[in-house]
Amino acid sequence: MARKVILDVDPGIDDAVAVALALFDPRLEVVAITAVAGNVSAEQATRNVQAIVEQIDPPRLPRIGAAVRPERDPLVDARHVYGADGLGNSDFPVAELHHLHPSDKVITDEIRQAPDSVTIVALGPLTNIATVFRRDPSLAEQVGQLVIMGGTYRGPGNITPAAEFNIYCDPVAAREVFRSKTTKTLIPLDITSQVVMTFDLLDQLPDESTSVGRLLRRILPYSFRAHRQLFGLEGAYLHDPVALMALLEPALFETERMAGDVEVQGEITLGATVFDHRPAPQWRPNIDVATSVDSAGVIAAILRGLKQAAQ
Ligand code: RIB
Ligand code: CA
Numbered sequence: 001m002a003r004k005v006i007l008d009v010d011p012g013i014d015d016a017v018a019v020a021l022a023l024f025d026p027r028l029e030v031v032a033i034t035a036v037a038g039n040v041s042a043e044q045a046t047r048n049v050q051a052i053v054e055q056i057d058p059p060r061l062p063r064i065g066a067a068v069r070p071e072r073d074p075l076v077d078a079r080h081v082y083g084a085d086g087l088g089n090s091d092f093p094v095a096e097l098h099h100l101h102p103s104d105k106v107i108t109d110e111i112r113q114a115p116d117s118v119t120i121v122a123l124g125p126l127t128n129i130a131t132v133f134r135r136d137p138s139l140a141e142q143v144g145q146l147v148i149m150g151g152t153y154r155g156p157g158n159i160t161p162a163a164e165f166n167i168y169c170d171p172v173a174a175r176e177v178f179r180s181k182t183t184k185t186l187i188p189l190d191i192t193s194q195v196v197m198t199f200d201l202l203d204q205l206p207d208e209s210t211s212v213g214r215l216l217r218r219i220l221p222y223s224f225r226a227h228r229q230l231f232g233l234e235g236a237y238l239h240d241p242v243a244l245m246a247l248l249e250p251a252l253f254e255t256e257r258m259a260g261d262v263e264v265q266g267e268i269t270l271g272a273t274v275f276d277h278r279p280a281p282q283w284r285p286n287i288d289v290a291t292s293v294d295s296a297g298v299i300a301a302i303l304r305g306l307k308q309a310a311q
Contacts, residue, residue, distance in 0.1 A: 002029040004117055004144075005247075006110055008103065009240070010038030010067075010124030010166075011048035013082045013223040018123055018240035019049075020212050021302065023058040024309035027248060030058075031110050031118065034065030034103035038124035038169050039078040040086035042067035045124075046100065048085070051092035055215045056309075063110070065103030070127060074169060076159055081226045088222030104131040108139060115142040121247060122148045122177075123240040125166050130173035133180050140180040147185045149243035150174065151260070151273030153289055155190040163271030164189040167262060171271040175262040178273075184287040185255065187243040188273070191290045195242045195298050198235035199224065204303050206310030213310050238302065245298045246290055252301065254292040259283030 005028045009015040022030050035045040046066045083089040110118050133140045150166035157163040167174045206213030227233040246253050259276040263269045276283035
């Protein structure tokens with residue numbers, strides 16, 4: 001039986017790759033793709049979710065949730081990495097979908113329809129998840145599993161020396177989710193940044209005769225250029241597809257049960273994820289954290305998944 005999944009995303013080129021993988025994986029039933037502001041604005045994230053689904057044209061159409069504009073103006077975005085539109089300036093046309101429900105309502109509906117059976121894969125800031133739990137705290141215990149791409153375990157951040165982007169964008173939401181009773185798995189930057197899509201792998205991507213191949217070849221070049229210019233990397237990180245692989249191929253990861261929290265103040269530590277590594281920890285363990293990854297295995301699994309998506 002396919003696993004019911006909600007993808008909560010802020011597309012984002014790497015989000016788009018994760019969406020393509022999930023929509024065609026027979027082990028998953030993507031019941032909804034919900035947009036959240038992060039890499040790009042709320043409006044652009046919602047537009048990008050629609051564009052990705054229309055470009056991919058999957059066999060089963062998921063529900064789409066509209067990102068709600070955050071109460072506070074975003075401190076940051078990632079257009080420098082993913083382009084002004086978040087998808088490598090591809091400017092995909094989008095059919096104007098009317099009556100899109102807000103992401104938190106879509107997530108709430110899907111959890112209530114299938115208590116304890118929905119896995120949420122959070123690949124952007126945790127704004128929507130926190131909103132769902134704030135509105136109905138009982139839902140936190142009705143989520144089957146929450147897989148989060150975000151934070152750092154021991155390594156440096158990316159958007160600041162202390163913080164990873166998804167957590168930094170909404171640290172208050174992240175703290176509420178970390179402290180919630182949900183079954184949580186964190187795939188931190190320490191792990192996802194060990195997996196790099198190098199140029200030599202590009203010819204293994206599906207070709208232009210497929211919808212997934214056309215999408216990938218439209219959006220990935222921008223990401224490769226940005227990674228070279230910004231990080232001196234001969235390739236591109238695929239943070240979100242790596243987090244999805246933690247759900248699909250758990251044997252490629254090792255996790256440890258930890259006690260974690262999020263810094264919600266601090267001039268230089270805002271958004272830092274902090275874990276109680278003391279010899280006699282005082283904090284209550286609340287999250288499983290990926291601590292190692294078979295990078296070659298994950299890249300191979302991503303390439304297999306994209307080939308499968310192109311069939
Ligand atoms: O720090 C990496 C995360 O930030 C990824 O989810 C990427 O899409 C951006 O949202
Ligand atoms: Ca993302």
